[in-house]
Amino acid sequence: MSLVLELKNISKSYNGNPVLKGISFALQKGEVRAVIGENGAGKSTLMNIIFGMPVIHQSGGFEGECLIDGHVVNFQKPQHAMAAGLGMVHQEFMLIPGLKVSENIKLNREPLSSKSFNRFLPGKLKVIDNEQIHKDSLKALQKVGMDLDPDQLIKGLSVGHLQFIEIAREVDHQNLKVLVFDEPTAVLTESEASQLLNTIRHLAKDLGIAVLFISHRLDEVKEIADTVTVLRDGELIGNYRCEDLDKKEMARLMVGRAVNIRRDQEQESPNARQNIMTLKNFSVRMPGENLQDIDLEIKQGEILGIGGLAGQGKLGLANGIAGLMPASGNVIFEGQAFSLNDPKQALQNGLGFLSEDRKQTGLLLDESITHNICFTASHVLGRFQNRFGLFDQKQGKEWAQKMIKDFDIRCTGPEQHTRRLSGGNQQKVCLARVITANPKLLFVSEPTRGVDIGAKKIILDFLRSLNQQGVTVVLTSSELSELRVLCDRIAIVASGKISEILLPEDSDERFGLAMAA
Amino acid sequence: MxxxxxxxxxxxxxxxxxxxxxxxxxxxxxGQPASFLINAIVERLGRNSFLVISLIIPIIAGIGLNFSIVLGAMAAQIALIFTIDWGFSGIGGLGFAFLLSVLPATVFGFLIGKLFNRAKGREMVTGLITGFFSNGIYQLIFLFGAGAVFPILNADSLLPRGVDENGVARFFGLRNTIDLSAVQYALDDLIALPRPQGIVIPYGTFLVIALACLFVWYFRKTKLGQEMKAMGHDQHVAEVAGINVNRNRIVATIISTVMAAWGQIIFLQNIGTINTYNSHEQVxxxxxxxxxxxxxxxxxxxxxxxxxxxxxxxxxxxxxxxxxxxxxxxxxxxxxxxxxxxxxxxxxxxxxxxxxxxxx
Amino acid sequence: MQKKILKQFIEFGIARSIIVLFVIVLFILAILKDMQIAELISDSLARIGRNGILVLALLPGVRGGIGLNFGLPLGIICGLIGMLVGMEFDWTGLSGFVSALSIAGGLGVLAGWGYGVLLNKVKGQEMMVGTYVGFSIVSFMCLLWLLLPFSNPKLIWALGGKGLRVTISLADYYPKILDDFLSFSIFNVTIPFGSLLFFVLFCFFVSLFFRSRWGRAIAATGANAQFAKANGINPNQTRVWSAVLSTVLAAIGIVVYNQSFGFVQLYTAPLLMAFPIIACLLIGGAEVGRATITHVILGTVIFQTLLTIALPVTSAFIGGDISETARIIISNGIILYALAGVKGKTA
Known part of the structure; x- marks a missing residue:
């Protein structure tokens, strides 16, 4: 038994907000350990700490100890971690399409020739030994079970190939001890995924490499992992032996969270109401958040929640309907065919959209609060204009002042630029802008992300009261608890499909399984 | 190859x-005979190729077209101006100019490289404007500084500027043209070989150009060359792989600027005069x-x-x-x-x- | 209040502050040297009226998100053609001037539209592509100035030469038609009232335009294209509009410039014209992605005053004409400062 990597009581906070609290586990040679948890559970922060990413040092380091082969380490740069025998297979491929497979595998680790006059040249001016590159990469490819010509260009290879080349690159490290897989199967086909699992097993069992396997696919975790570490809200829920847990148990541990607030008044069942919008075969092409051929009914007057893990497609829905991402399919809105990919038409028909990307899509950062709040209504509906067709400062300012009061926007006045506002107040400005255009159906995405508690309550309360005034709300959020507090129904999106539509009171287990589907 | x-x-x-x-x-x-055209083309190949080759390495490194090789040309002219002023001549003088130009060219290349790193994504427009800007500084130095702030030995190369309060004639600022006959054709005619059909072939220059080609070809095969190739394709991935992208970009710019300086020296030794304030502009x-x-x-x-x-x-x-x-x-x-x-x-x-x- | 002033000063930037100080120092020197202050001020006023609209032409580009319009020569060429057509037919005076403006504007719409469509295809490299589109057009027009069948003897080379002259006098057409309109003198300072009025009027119209729905859509695109799209604006379309507007203003701007200057300059004259004009805007406090009418006016005033005063003052002190050198250094230096100062926005 030899411990390769050991974490002792790792804690980390950003600006006083704890994101990791006392995480410990030990990883042995040849062990495959799955790390599971919802988005924001702290998995990526943990990996950043292990690899010594700059973001950790820039925010004040971390507490606790990280040991490799029994020695305490604190890497200042990811390159140091790599030199010490850690490897990472990224979720997004770190490969250069214009270079050969072999050149990618050996990038910045090229063997140098010391033939003839090369002997006398400084390192960087030595010629690269292409034969050795070819041989090394062939060997690395064989280790991961890939039969591929190393001299081929990356350009044109399938996603599955790229994934294996990434692994081969890490395996090529002479002293690779620990290999981290960050959701490696997310982009693979089923057969590619099973081949990948075989490879991982081979690396661990035959080559003795320890593996950290981060995945949402509980099936795979169950199949491949020896041990499981569950994180939730930055806390260690536990380290388990894989055979001691079944999938349902894992799902429950991942999600488990007391839900105590329910909508107070009893209402007619949403299913009995009319559809305000019906989607059929609806697809959205949004990088990293694709939706494929979904059917969905949005009921008049409800709050519909859209949940799911990051990268599964939940954000695609609102962006597709709002016309910001290319969408296709059949959509009926209030009994009329709804034209897709036409943001203007959508707004004119009474749709509202609060983007998840506040700064990029939601705000004019160098314009006043007044201009921000009035923009949509003035541009789409022609409001706040004087008889010459020019923007009416006075009217706009009055309205902005009312909104500032209603939403309790903390600012120096309606003339202040939105760049200077806090995240919560910026979000309030966005929401004020969206509702100024009087939408009938409002899509709200991640309204409380990066928002302080006070603003969060104001925003959620406002959404509820808006709903009580008859506005249908579709709320997309990564925070399941938020959805369960506010929504009538919650659609869970996984792998670009709606895996299940649940009620807020359904069990944690069902939510967990639906998200991991 | x-x-x-x-x-x-x-x-x-x-x-x-x-x-x-x-x-x-x-x-x-x-309407010209073939011999005239061939002669002219051969001469211009010798004159210009080296300058064009100086553009290649920044392209490999992903910086794009290096519009600031104008500064390399200025470095060359600075070197040549002093070489001539100090009385050097022949191939020895030219060699001195080659060596001397490395100093300003390296400094310029370093500064441009720094600037390019600050203006990533718009290196070309920045390079272009840097060329214009430096042209102003160059003018300031040679049109007003020469002979006033720093000495020029040969008084004939200075401009007469009226008289001062005591009635003494003042001279400062370089004249518009500087005669390079002391080093003209020093490289072109370095190697005396037969001229087929009377075509004047600058063998010496062609040899240097061949060496430059060889250098670029070799450079691409080195570790540094491979790093630059990788960052030329994808800076981010190269950075993640641990390649020091910013430093390599500066190195590429320096190499390019020094090569441009040598290219300009080759160009001018063929022409035989420096147009002090214009020769570099269109380079x-x-x-x-x-x-x-x-x-x-x-x-x-x-x-x-x-x-x-x-x-x-x-x-x-x-x-x-x-x-x-x-x-x-x-x-x-x-x-x-x-x-x-x-x-x-x-x-x-x-x-x-x-x-x-x-x-x- | 003091804090606010200090903050504005910092925002104005060190480089710009140095330039303003430089102007003030030159001005004091000029007084000390007993120079013709009234003449200097008259000169700078004339130059402000002359250049103002050209500087203003950059505004729609910056606000609309195509950046500093280095393709300004395109509009300038449209303006030159507008003038030459009228001059060929000997349209003089007001009618000549108005016809030049109208033809220039019309051509500007067409050229700006094409230019805008091109810029949409090269997003992220607008400045570089714009520069070389400008250079190419100017050098292509060099061919056309030689080849086009103009026949009015006032325009073409007198003896045997082919094509249009390099410099054509406006003396018989509409010299200083705006400058002299209601112009008056006060303390020996000549005020080119018409030109200044024209400049102020255009500034006013442009600022009104940016309060309209259309103008606000353009500005929103420039500030945040994704925001614009989410609000039902087609960013590609608004970008084309801003290119059109910029080109039209440049076309009108050069007509105004030439009437004040008294000559039409052809061939390579427009080649490098964009750079000092861009420097004007930047000296006024604008950035690659942000500009206001105040920047336009302030920049024009500071830069043109600098040029008019620098010329006689420095010449008097140094004994050689350093003004051209200073102009090159300052105008390109300030552009470089702006390019390197902002972190690169890679597309």
């Missing part, structure tokens, strides 16, 4: 083909246009592009005024035409590059 890229696409070939056609028209309508534009007519792009170029491009561009350059005169009775027309061609080919290459970059 591979002679040609593996695959030709229509787009790769369209520009050079168009130029071959233009050149043919130019040659046919120039960037003509070198870049020459490279691009061969079908090279903002992100891809080889020594073959440089040599072939120089050949095509200067064939057109020589023949277009002649053809303009023959066809329209107006040499001026041909001169305007070749300038238009230079700017046009750069505009098209830049647009295609941005267009392609956007699609990816």
């Amino acid at each position: 591979r002679l040609f890229p593996k695959k030709f696409s229509v787009r790769d070939l369209a520009v050079p083909l168009l130029f071959v056609l233009l050149c043919l028209v130019g040659v046919v309508y120039s 960037g534009m003509f070198a870049i246009a020459a490279l691009l007519v061969s079908g090279a792009s903002v992100s891809k170029a080889s020594v073959w592009n440089a040599l072939f491009g120089t050949f095509l561009f200067h064939t057109l350059f020589i023949t277009s005024p002649l053809a303009g005169n023959q066809l329209f009775g107006e040499a001026q027309l041909g001169e305007y035409f070749r300038v238009f061609v230079a700017y046009g080919v750069i505009a098209v290459a830049l647009a295609l590059h941005a267009w392609k970059g956007k699609k990816n």
